[in-house]
Amino acid sequence: MTAVAAHHDHHDDHHHAPHGLKRWLFSTNHKDIGTLYLWFSFAMFMVGGFMALVIRAELMYPGMQVVDPEFFNQMTTVHGLIMVFGAVMPATVGLANWMIPLMIGAPDMALPRMNNWSFWILPFAFTILIGAVLMSAFGDGNPSAPNFGWTFYAPLSTKYGPASTDLFILSVHMMGISSIMGAINVIVTVLNMRAPGMTMMKMPLFVWTWLITAFLLVAVMPVLAGAVTMMLTDRHFGTSFFDAAGGGDPVLFQHIFWFFGHPEVYIMILPSFGIVSAIIPTFARKHLFGYASMVYATASIALLSFVVWAHHMFTVGMPLAGTLFFMYMTMLISVPTGVKVFNWVATMWRGSLTFELPMKWALAFVVLFTCGGLSGLMLALTPVDFQYHDTYFVVAHFHYVLVSGAIFSIFAAAYYWLPKWSGVMPNTFLGELHFWNSLLSVNLLFFPMHFVGLAGMPRRYADYALQFADYNWWISVGAFWFGISQLLFVAVCVLCAMKKGKKAEAAPWEGAEGLEWTVPSPAPFHTFDTPPVIK
Amino acid sequence: MSELNDLEQRNNRVLRKLVIGSVLMFGFAFAMVPLYDVLCDITGLNGKTSDTAASGEVQMDEDRLVTVQFVTTSSGGMVWDFTPQVRSVKVHPGEITQVNFQVKNPADHTIIGQAIPSVSPGLAAPHLLKTQCFCFDNQTLLAGGEADMPMIFYLDPALPKHINTITLSYAMFDVTERVTGNKDKLAAR
Ligand code: HEM
Numbered sequence: 241m242t243a244v245a246a247h248h249d250h251h252d253d254h255h256h257a258p259h260g261l262k263r264w265l266f267s268t269n270h271k272d273i274g275t276l277y278l279w280f281s282f283a284m285f286m287v288g289g290f291m292a293l294v295i296r297a298e299l300m301y302p303g304m305q306v307v308d309p310e311f312f313n314q315m316t317t318v319h320g321l322i323m324v325f326g327a328v329m330p331a332t333v334g335l336a337n338w339m340i341p342l343m344i345g346a347p348d349m350a351l352p353r354m355n356n357w358s359f360w361i362l363p364f365a366f367t368i369l370i371g372a373v374l375m376s377a378f379g380d381g382n383p384s385a386p387n388f389g390w391t392f393y394a395p396l397s398t399k400y401g402p403a404s405t406d407l408f409i410l411s412v413h414m415m416g417i418s419s420i421m422g423a424i425n426v427i428v429t430v431l432n433m434r435a436p437g438m439t440m441m442k443m444p445l446f447v448w449t450w451l452i453t454a455f456l457l458v459a460v461m462p463v464l465a466g467a468v469t470m471m472l473t474d475r476h477f478g479t480s481f482f483d484a485a486g487g488g489d490p491v492l493f494q495h496i497f498w499f500f501g502h503p504e505v506y507i508m509i510l511p512s513f514g515i516v517s518a519i520i521p522t523f524a525r526k527h528l529f530g531y532a533s534m535v536y537a538t539a540s541i542a543l544l545s546f547v548v549w550a551h552h553m554f555t556v557g558m559p560l561a562g563t564l565f566f567m568y569m570t571m572l573i574s575v576p577t578g579v580k581v582f583n584w585v586a587t588m589w590r591g592s593l594t595f596e597l598p599m600k601w602a603l604a605f606v607v608l609f610t611c612g613g614l615s616g617l618m619l620a621l622t623p624v625d626f627q628y629h630d631t632y633f634v635v636a637h638f639h640y641v642l643v644s645g646a647i648f649s650i651f652a653a654a655y656y657w658l659p660k661w662s663g664v665m666p667n668t669f670l671g672e673l674h675f676w677n678s679l680l681s682v683n684l685l686f687f688p689m690h691f692v693g694l695a696g697m698p699r700r701y702a703d704y705a706l707q708f709a710d711y712n713w714w715i716s717v718g719a720f721w722f723g724i725s726q727l728l729f730v731a732v733c734v735l736c737a738m739k740k741g742k743k744a745e746a747a748p749w750e751g752a753e754g755l756e757w758t759v760p761s762p763a764p765f766h767t768f769d770t771p772p773v774i775k
Numbered sequence: 776m777s778e779l780n781d782l783e784q785r786n787n788r789v790l791r792k793l794v795i796g797s798v799l800m801f802g803f804a805f806a807m808v809p810l811y812d813v814l815c816d817i818t819g820l821n822g823k824t825s826d827t828a829a830s831g832e833v834q835m836d837e838d839r840l841v842t843v844q845f846v847t848t849s850s851g852g853m854v855w856d857f858t859p860q861v862r863s864v865k866v867h868p869g870e871i872t873q874v875n876f877q878v879k880n881p882a883d884h885t886i887i888g889q890a891i892p893s894v895s896p897g898l899a900a901p902h903l904l905k906t907q908c909f910c911f912d913n914q915t916l917l918a919g920g921e922a923d924m925p926m927i928f929y930l931d932p933a934l935p936k937h938i939n940t941i942t943l944s945y946a947m948f949d950v951t952e953r954v955t956g957n958k959d960k961l962a963a964r
């Protein structure tokens with residue numbers, strides 16, 4: 241077979257995996273790179289989580305106790321940036337790397353060397369960003385780390401940005417390049433590397449959602465790069481894109497940022513839709529209800545996400561026609577989103593349900609993500625958004641969709657595919673503890689934020705009015721509880737990495753379908769060198 | 776061998792398209808700047824008024840009275856005292872009106888200022904036309920200097936019927952550095 245022979249001289253170590261540090265540094269193997277992405281994102285999740293706990297420690301009681309307000313602002317900023325670009329996005333890229341080739345019967349990603357690059361840029365990007373925080377933390381706040389919020393609105397980040405803003409710009413450029421390369425790799429792999437017979441409409445939904453995510457990334461990460469480039473030239477090269485004094489307009493910054501920013505939130509959630517669409521059919525022992533409608537719903541969510549960005553800017557003083565347009569478009573997005581939720585429910589309808597760990601996380605995802613979607617709908621109403629905007633209600637909304645949404649689905653994915661990755665079943669006792677503690681604490685943490693938000697507590701302040709004190713105490717308790725619960729997941733992952741646990745079969749979940757379950761567990765270093773036969 | 780080369784070629788073809796796509800999207804970010812300006816010019820989205828003088832030849836509509844309010848601020852570290860002579864005027868659309876703005880530089884060095892106008896509601900912006908304005912150019916005030924700066928405007932009779940009050944706000948920026956390219960104070964000159 242020419243394909244196999246040719247493949248042989250492509251990779252020099254066809255038969256044995258390379259060892260030691262070199263294995264990881266120079267890896268072009270999709271499984272190793274996927275593992276790197278997943279561990280990296282987990283580390284960033286812990287770092288970003290620590291920053292969140294600094295925020296919640298300060299907000300536990302009214303008045304100033306733990307940090308000064310300047311440092312508080314740096315914490316909210318870098319927490320947001322790390323969680324978005326360091327935790328959620330790389331985790332889904334890691335899942336894509338591991339699972340897409342296995343799911344479509346490809347031997348590897350299409351562009352393995354670029355794959356190595358896209359990962360190894362990330363640690364440098366985050367060293368730069370976190371370096372700025374460390375300098376600030378150990379230099380008594382001088383120089384300050386980025387302190388303008390993860391949305392880095394001009395002129396806060398241009399005229400008034402600290403010197404470290406330039407580090408931030410460099411770091412965002414690097415993250416952007418990494419994501420774009422990762423996305424290109426996914427698209428080329430899915431378009432060109434499918435095993436014979438794996439038609440587009442036979443692809444698992446996770447592959448579909450990631451393909452569409454990848455197109456979103458290629459479309460909007462360059463726009464983010466453009467925005468930070470304009471910031472850079474505004475700061476140092478005398479342009480005035482965003483400087484009113486020179487004829488620019490700070491509102492323009494918000495338009496460019498959210499043109500990136502709204503598709504970005506779907507970049508974070510579409511892969512989750514794919515994960516849940518893989519898990520629910522397995523544990524309901526039924527086929528996914530409405531496969532084609534899921535594909536079309538994902539595509540229409542992606543397309544619509546380009547025309548709703550100004551729902552983040554209802555209060556900047558747009559004309560009525562503009563706000564109406566963006567309000568209706570935003571509400572329209574909830575139609576395909578609803579289609580998905582109903583399809584998941586219909587998949588479970590009259591299925592033989594069992595509630596193994598991945599299924600528990602997936603179900604929690606469906607319920608809690610829907611909560612977040614509903615508060616999103618409230619925010620989409622222009623007149624009420626005037627009240628809710630920049631309050632804790634918005635914070636509650638996006639943490640429901642991102643933490644109990646995106647991150648819960650990533651946990652679901654981890655529990656579902658860890659047997660395939662590591663060859664051992666994740667520890668059920670620790671896993672159950674992790675699930676129940678996370679489920680309860682996440683709601684204690686984020687649900688009361690709705691109430692303080694509706695009552696008028698603004699976001700991004702280091703202090704608050706006395707009447708919010710009780711709720712904030714409970715929120716902080718929830719935060720520490722949630723944070724500590726994640727240590728259980730560290731234990732689960734470390735046990736799997738050390739191969740401690742029940743040995744996993746090739747297909748450990750009874751109802752699971754898909755090519756990834758046809759290879760042994762743990763998946764060997766090279767799989768599908770000869771393309772599988774697809775029925 | 777041919778099979779692999781074929782795949783590599785197909786991969787490179789898609790890769791090339793996607794790289795071009797992302798470069799174009801990078802360009803699109805910059806294209807949003809003029810696009811935004813054009814859209815704003817047409818619709819008055821962001822409340823910007825035109826920065827060139829209008830002709831001033833227009834029919835007056837004596838049946839309608841519109842209140843025009845004036846607001847001034849000194850932005851971003853600007854130290855000038857900057858106030859309108861009157862807080863508001865009532866005008867007929869088409870009626871040419873002059874309003875003076877007073878500025879005083881309390882600092883001990885020369886400062887160059889640039890006033891940036893903004894109109895609310897934004898939809899009124901394209902209908903507020905100026906035949907002369909201090910905001911068309913930057914203004915220089917010596918240490919302790921004072922000036923009366925004229926602004927002459929009229930309202931386009933096509934101003935939408937539901938708009939009865941217009942607020943014209945000026946933000947005064949310190950553009951000394953930007954204009955002279957000199958980071959030091961101008962005191963020495
Ligand atoms: C039914 C779907 C959704 C609707 C209608 C919706 C609507 C909105 C609206 C109107 C805002 C702006 C609120 C304000 O600032 O006043 C907002 C903020 C936000 N949404 Fe959503 N949303 C939806 C789903 C999502 C999803 C799926 C995610 C991410 C996974 C998400 C993430 C965010 C984030 C991060 C913010 C806050 C950004 C910031 O200001 O820092 N949303 N959403």
Ligand SMILES: [Cu+2]
Nearest residue numbers: 502505551552
């Ligand atoms: Cu949005």
